Amino acid sequence: MEQAERRAVRAQTDPERMIDASSQDVSTLLGRAATMLAVVRTAAETEAEMRDLYVELHAARRRNLARFVAGLAEIGGLREGLDRETATSHVWSLGSPDLFLLWTGPTGRRPRSLPRMACGRLEAPLRGHDTNFEWNQIVCQSAVVESHKRG
Structure with a gap:
């Protein structure tokens, strides 16, 4: 069943507003679930059932x-x-729980500050607003790799 927040995102008729609404929704979800997913990821390294769950x-x-x-x-x-x-693939990568933890952990950013940043990162690949998209993608991929090394 689709939750009200997802329905509200899909109800948007303006692309930028849809991206913004989705960024806010994903940031809220990750604020609740990212740490739990990191625990599951760690357990998945040694437990087959946890790997399947992950x-x-x-x-x-x-x-x-x-x-x-x-x-x-x-x-x-x-x-x-x-x-x-x-x-x-772009949205899945940029909405990564690992990237969220990296943004909110070592950087000290508060989860409330992430929707606008995430929105900007999403607009680059989806809408073509950022000429430095390739660089942003490399930075984000590097952040996820670093997060896995620490995790």
Whole structure:
């Protein structure tokens, strides 16, 4: 069953507002779940059942984010030439629980400050507003790798 927050995101008719609403929703969700997912990830290194759970949790995250991308595409919110699968990969990576913990842990950022930052990061690949997208992607991927090394 789709929750009210996800319905509110999908009800947006303006791409920037949809991205902003989704960024706020994802930040709220990650504020509640990111630490738990890190625990599951750590347990997955030695326990097969936890590995299965970890894989399924990320698969479910990807399915949910694919719905967001589909809604964004329906209102003309994807930049020209960007297919839904690639857009979903960008959103899935930028909405990573590991990246969230990296942003809120060592940086000292408060979770409330993340929606605008995440929104800006999402607008780059989805809407084409940032000419430094490749650099941003490399930085985000590096942050996730560093987070896994520490985790």
